[in-house]
Amino acid sequence: MWNLHRKKILITGGTRGIGHATVIETLKLGAQVLFTARSKTEVASFEQELQEQGLPATGLAGDMADAQRRQEISNWINAHWGVLDVLVNNAGMNIRKPTLEFTVQEYQKILEVNLIAPFELSRSLHHLLVQAKHPAIVNIASVAGFLDVQTGSPYAMSKAALIQQTKSLAAEWAKDGIRVNALSPWFTETSLTEALLLNEAKLQDVLSRTPLQRVARAEEMAAIIAFLAMDHSSYIAGQNIIADGGMSATALLTPVI
Structure with a gap:
């Protein structure tokens, strides 16, 4: 049971960071994978990379905040698989700036991609998930x-x-x-955090708050996602798995003598 053999999995935002690592992890565990990303070039490049590694998967380009594109994804799964075992809502975005500097369009886009798209995609794929034996959303x-x-x-x-x-x-x-669960990572080496982690002062601030004294690797998050997709996690539901190197468990990092 420590595998994903024959599981049909959709991973959004699959060409970078945690999504990229999750595509590879789930393929190695025996899953059939469909991944999405906004860039056609990145989708094609990743498909080729996977093919060369002997891990073929299908990629579809499109913004998951686009209702028409979500419907096309649903149509593809219905036509090619007829069922969906696991949905990984990974696609996300951020703009780092003070609250008063956001335009309405900027913050609405963040909410649309990070919140509304997972909600609508989960709803539109519900009829395919219920056809699976042990369906899951992460x-x-x-x-x-x-x-x-x-x-x-x-x-x-x-x-x-x-x-x-x-x-x-x-x-x-x-x-x-x-089953529906969430994963909450702390700072992880991805394109979303790259600029911040290149700032030495910011990096040291992150490390000073993290007992494990490092940022996470995308592969570590992918392993948790894979477990939540497995039948072995069949009694875990409604949970938010916090993977933060111990950050949220500590009040003081300086030893008390």
């Missing part, structure tokens, strides 16, 4: 959803709401056999 949230980590308020708002969306859908859709 939402990629963030520690920013319950702690202020200076990511910008719209991002934090979107992730806090995504965590509650996870709990609500887990309770409502349990009767349909669909």
